[in-house]
Amino acid sequence: MKTISHDFPDNQYYKEVTSKKGVVLHHTVSGDSVSNDIEWWKSSPERVATPIIIARDGGIHQLYSSQYWAHHLGITQNHFRQFGLPAINTKLNKEFIGVELDSWGALTSKNSKYYSFSGQEVKQNDVVYYEKGFRGYKYFEKYTEAQLTSLKELLIYWGDRYSIPLDFKGDSMFEFNKRALSGEKGIWAHVSFRPDKSDVHPQPELIEMLKTLK
Template sequence: MKTINHYFPSNQYYKEETKKKGIVLHHTVSGNSVAGDINWWKSNPQHVATCVIIGRDGKIHRLFSSKYWAHHLGIKRFHFKYFGLPSLNKKRNKEFIGVELDSWGGLVKRNGKYYSYTGREIDKDNVVYYKNEFRGYHYFEKYTDAQIKALYELLLYWGKYYNIPLNYKGEVMFKYNKRALSGEEGIWAHVSFRPDKSDIHPQEELIKMLKSL
């Protein structure tokens, strides 16, 4: 598994080795520009980042070692309180490795065309439709086959290296839920921890890959 290594300042993440119990899947809500994502994180003083971003072409971009950590969940006190849990955002960020898939995420349809929140038109062949909506959107930009393949390889590697169980958790993965917030080990999505997020969406090809791990 090849990675593209990037310079990422050590003051933008925490160079502290922590025990890993799970992996959280995100998407960037940005265009096909890994460099843009990295520069945005560099401009943010709050240590927000994930150790890896997977580009639309399936290339794995590594910012820092997965042994270390940065803030990628942003769980608020009231998110924990909803389930009667203690507020442990920092602990969850330390325990769970974050990985981003480059994607515009949720889209809107106007006059038969599809647009990102910035007004960027997205090719209809790259759009997936959810009849009953997902987190407020009927349409999302698809994750590419190359991204899903690269994510598969990465999950297998991390699963073996950190002894993380990779079994697919079913529909609960795509719902705001107590199991994730309680720190249950395994693979989760950002939506598992927060009701206000829409990453990742339950694309058929992605779920098929997760079931095959």
């Protein structure tokens, strides 16, 4: 697997080897801008990052080894409390590898055009529509075919390296749920852990790819 390495400061993540039980899928809400994503994380002292960002051209950008960890979930005590669970945000950040897909994420529509939260127009061919909506939005920027191909390769690699089960979680993956918050092994989305997030959205091509893993 070919990766593009970046010089990411050691003080922006925890260089501590931890056991891994799963992967959490995120998107960046930044369009096609890996360099800006990295600079944003470097500007913050909270050590928020993921080891991998997948660009829209499918490039796999590696910031640090997946055996280490950084904060990427941001689960509050109230989120755990809703299911009567102990607050284990830090533990889950250590055990689950985060991976980001470069994307504007949720979009708004005006005069048959589509815009990101920052006002960036997104071409109609790059937009997916959810009739019933998803997390308060009906339009999202699509993850590209190249991104999904790279993500599949990455998930298979991590599944083998860390003995992570790759079975598709079904609708639960796109719902705020107790199984994820309890630390069930496997592949989850950020939305599985938090009701206030919209990454990743249930794009049909993403779901079909995930179904082919196992």
